[in-house]
Amino acid sequence: MQSSQLETLHEHAEGALPLEAVALLFGQVMESQVEVASIELMENMANSSTSFEVDPEREYRLLVDAEERGQDLVGIFHSHPALPEPSARDKRNMKVNPVVWLIASKLTGRWECNAFVYEDERVQRVEIVLG
Numbered sequence: 001m002q003s004s005q006l007e008t009l010h011e012h013a014e015g016a017l018p019l020e021a022v023a024l025l026f027g028q029v030m031e032s033q034v035e036v037a038s039i040e041l042m043e044n045m046a047n048s049s050t051s052f053e054v055d056p057e058r059e060y061r062l063l064v065d066a067e068e069r070g071q072d073l074v075g076i077f078h079s080h081p082a083l084p085e086p087s088a089r090d091k092r093n094m095k096v097n098p099v100v101w102l103i104a105s106k107l108t109g110r111w112e113c114n115a116f117v118y119e120d121e122r123v124q125r126v127e128i129v130l131g
């Protein structure tokens, strides 16, 4: 992904504080890498600092639009007040939505983002390659 895209996500997370922020990433799955073409900043419908939900109707429309552009949902971004590691709830949701999960945290004083996939029955960290 572009470093400007990651900055946009971190600004979104900053703006959502103290709630969790959420965004959907669309693009293409290449052989061993995911290309992020566009980012949709979403409202956290759960209005929570420990969980997130997106408006299912908006998500559906975005999925349809992406498909028309030849893109897929490739990633789900959200922020944590805690460490940028998947929570038990995240792990359950990761099994249902097997895309790349990006989790950001400002626990260290500045925004940091980690990426994870659920593969081979476990959560595995993957690298974010910034272009």
Ligand SMILES: [Zn+2]
Residues within 6 Å of the ligand: 078, 079, 080, 086, 087, 090, 103
């Ligand atoms: Zn989480």
